[in-house]
Amino acid sequence: MRSKGFEGMACSIAAVMGAIGDRWGMLIMRDLLLGIRRYDDLRQSSGVTNTTLSDRLKLLEENGLVERRRYQTRPERFEYQPTGRGRDLGLLMQAMVQIGDQWNLSNLEGPPLDFMDRRTGQGVKLITVNRETSGPVERDHLGVRPGRGADALMTWRLSRGSERAESSAVRSGQSQGADYPAVRDDHSSARSP
Amino acid sequence: MRSKGFEGMACSIAAVMGAIGDRWGMLIMRDLLLGIRRYDDLRQSSGVTNTTLSDRLKLLEENGLVERRRYQTRPERFEYQPTGRGRDLGLLMQAMVQIGDQWNLSNLEGPPLDFMDRRTGQGVKLITVNRETSGPVERDHLGVRPGRGADALMTWRLSRGSERAESSAVRSGQSQGADYPAVRDDHSSARSP
DNA sequence: TGACTAAGTCTTATTATGAGAGTTATCTGC
């Protein structure tokens, strides 16, 4: 059974994960964004099996992240390239590289992949800034609130999240609250989903 | 069969995806970062089944992203909270929200989740900046190169990526090259993996 | 001729998943 309900979820995180499919989908998108175009190259680069690669490419195409294009006839040969939407996932890739490099799970002597400014050759990183002023915002100051597209479940999730952070968890002095404390909306209620 | 070789890959993207496990793992991390702590709340919030939630929580704990803590005895009750490493995934969450909001696959009238600066209440976003000067870097100027932790496969991947971008693909005038064009290293070669 | 390339499909055994029932220990309301 592939999925249960990633489609109807009012959550951008679920939407993005649903579109990518799984970690194989993500590795394939990584390779495409790095410029790999051919089926066999994708297979060798990611180490995925034929069955899964074939399936994921179809899925990514259906989800509008990848375009399949015939680059020669007789025999027919196809290549795959990211669409505009697929290219948006570059941000995700940067975030993963930044986090993974920090963790360094494989105990490497440096990052495997180094993002940089092509003009200057200098390294780059992702930071959080104010949407209007572009001034930097520290992680400790970040919060979250239901947006206009939030449904009852999202509202419940956020209020439940801040609830726990203030009751048993904090009383015991051991547990920490939400990493992105919810800022309560006027119309937020804590009904069960 | 769960996975083939996500462990030995010299790639931060694979490392992060491997640690999260799959999209259910990501939804669980989302909920934990929003402050949800209890098993039943996680289940209701994410819509995951018991079997999968139980399995994923163990996996996330093994991977050091989540900590299981007894908050009461008789009867024993446990809660789950993100570790420091788990908290790093907040950046990933922000990236997904930013991308998913842009796509708006569910045709909502606004974002479901709104990240902001708690001090001012103003919205925030992720941008790419120079690692030293903190000056903004445009997407079109981004490139990539093998870092010190790159293995033969990563080097091959990057050189193959820029190869395709310059040969058949561009010759035909239809295909575009890598979104993050590789900057060639002096010691990069194009041997097969 | 034989080897090789590219882009897959097909087969089989193993593993994961969804749905939901069952379990254990305790607390709450009446």
Add this chain to the structure above:
DNA sequence: GCAGATAACTCTCATAATAAGACTTAGTCA
């Protein structure tokens, strides 16, 4: 004092997905 609720799971079963790798098709290369 006992039905029902709560919390955090485990168990079962039918179905779906996966890994490994053999096979296919239509050419090119030496």
